[in-house]
Amino acid sequence: MSVQLNHTIVFAHDRQESAEFLAGLLGLELGELWGSFLPLVLSNGVTLDFATGPEQFTPQHYAFLISEREFDELLARLQEGGISYWADPRFARPGEINHNDGGRGVYFRDPSGHGMEAITVPYGGF
Template sequence: METSNGVTLDFATIPGESIVMQHYAFLISDEEFDAAFGRIREQGVTYYADPHLKQPGEINHHHGGRGLYFMDPAGHGMEIITRPYGNEE
């Protein structure tokens, strides 16, 4: 998969439990967030406002933007945000 800025994400299937869970955060525009959030809801993916998965079905508004967390099929933590960490505007 290639992102709009040319970064690629490569996926591999391996046997067993040898890959440790990782966290991936993606800074995206408000329009991209709306589209991604729509797909997440349409597909019935459980999403959370927090990285500890304690606020299901909610998004956050940290740093003056919007964000959410969800797990990918391999158990990795995915995050989409519309403002960089520490941006208080």
């Protein structure tokens, strides 16, 4: 068997709010609550298991490879929702997207402060 990422836990201040936020922006459906985890299954089978975390946790970075059509839909949802977005990981270019590696990319924060990224071309243009 080849090694694959199967799932990861995403700590949140409110698992429902954070999971619904990301699912809505990416156009995905949430799974059923499983124990203390609220799963969001990505198209490659990897599951983000949202859990209400400890009061203090370190925000993480999550990057999603999406199609050009999905990028258009995501950007429209960000704009329609009045959600801040940036072209860069340092959040220095607000209201812009990037065109790295011949694709498009955008950064935004989820309700718990995690840095989210969506790109249409993997780094290196592969």
